[in-house]
Amino acid sequence: MVAENVIETHDRIKDMSIRGAERIAVGAASSMRDALAAERADDVGKLMARLEEDGAFLAKARPSAVTLPNAVNFVLVTARRLTAENPGPDTFRLELTKVIEAFIKETKEAIPKIGRIGARRVEDGYTIMTHCNSSTAIAVIAEAHRQGKDVRAICHETRPWGQGYLTAQQLSEAGVPTTLIVDSGMRYMMKKEKVDLIVVGADSITAHGAVVNKIGTSILGVCAKESRIQFLVAAQTLKFDPRTIMGDLEIIEERDTSEITDKELPGVQLRNPVFDITPAEYVDLIITEIGALPPSYVMNVLNDRFGWAKEQ
Numbered sequence: 412m413v414a415e416n417v418i419e420t421h422d423r424i425k426d427m428s429i430r431g432a433e434r435i436a437v438g439a440a441s442s443m444r445d446a447l448a449a450e451r452a453d454d455v456g457k458l459m460a461r462l463e464e465d466g467a468f469l470a471k472a473r474p475s476a477v478t479l480p481n482a483v484n485f486v487l488v489t490a491r492r493l494t495a496e497n498p499g500p501d502t503f504r505l506e507l508t509k510v511i512e513a514f515i516k517e518t519k520e521a522i523p524k525i526g527r528i529g530a531r532r533v534e535d536g537y538t539i540m541t542h543c544n545s546s547t548a549i550a551v552i553a554e555a556h557r558q559g560k561d562v563r564a565i566c567h568e569t570r571p572w573g574q575g576y577l578t579a580q581q582l583s584e585a586g587v588p589t590t591l592i593v594d595s596g597m598r599y600m601m602k603k604e605k606v607d608l609i610v611v612g613a614d615s616i617t618a619h620g621a622v623v624n625k626i627g628t629s630i631l632g633v634c635a636k637e638s639r640i641q642f643l644v645a646a647q648t649l650k651f652d653p654r655t656i657m658g659d660l661e662i663i664e665e666r667d668t669s670e671i672t673d674k675e676l677p678g679v680q681l682r683n684p685v686f687d688i689t690p691a692e693y694v695d696l697i698i699t700e701i702g703a704l705p706p707s708y709v710m711n712v713l714n715d716r717f718g719w720a721k722e723q
């Protein structure tokens with residue numbers, strides 16, 4: 412049976428009370444750590460079974476959010492490696508908990524680091540456009556402002572959830588002069604306001620450098636290319652999707668259509684895809700905690716940093 416606290420975390424990820432890739436990864440890893448602490452079994456095999464069962468259940472909560480399986484896999488791969496050393500149950504718990512806590516710390520430190528690296532790409536006087544609500548993209552814009560650069564931001568409403576309202580609020584609270592527009596105004600405002608730079612987040616990034624992010628991002632990419640505006644993606648390497656190495660396609664989540672409208676529309680089919688894919692050729696740089704990378708570099712990171720090519 413899946414641990415109760417894990418079921419609760421799974422449900423909170425699914426209903427989006429835990430959202431944003433970092434919080435999803437931290438939430439998943441912490442719930443596995445807590446379930447391990449609460450498990451009474453004193454046999455490593457049973458502890459391992461607990462982790463495997465909880466992990467498999469958690470990973471299903473949101474199919475598009477790659478930090479979820481990455482965090483779960485990180486815990487499971489580490490646990491499996493530990494069992495190979497034949498530890499006692501106490502040592503197993505202690506060592507695994509230490510590694511999970513280090514992972515959580517590193518994950519939480521990644522965003523401010525990306526903020527500092529990304530801010531190097533922002534020049535004084537820049538107008539920056541962003542989409543949806545990415546804490547990582549916000550970190551870049553807010554850090555540039557904190558460093559004394561005169562920057563302005565334009566955000567999109569981001570239907571149907573309206574996460575752009577959050578972004579506008581957060582940037583404004585950080586002191587950045589911010590404008591909020593409807594999604595369909597992005598191309599008009601890009602030209603009208605002479606946008607200098609696009610910074611968006613990512614839900615996941617494929618081995619080939621394509622970016623999965625909130626629906627509308629790929630339109631922004633096309634518009635940016637048309638206007639020769641740099642398109643930056645701010646995302647920690649935990650978003651790199653190892654499943655795509657062997658050619659698996661990203662799953663695009665479609666959510667309940669009641670999020671779009673409650674109007675009766677007899678005979679009309681409603682669809683609510685919430686992500687789209689921006690191909691690598693529309694992306695200039697991916698700003699990560701290990702530096703600014705061209706999209707073609709993602710595979711090297713998956714291989715060198717996570718050893719994924721070897722795991723396949």
Ligand code: RI2
Pocket residue numbers: 430431432433542543544545546547548574611612613614624625645
């Ligand atoms: P950070 C969000 O998805 C947005 O698509 C955003 O760009 C992306 O996660 C990354 O956000 P959702 O969780 O990890 O709102 O940069 O569906 O905060």
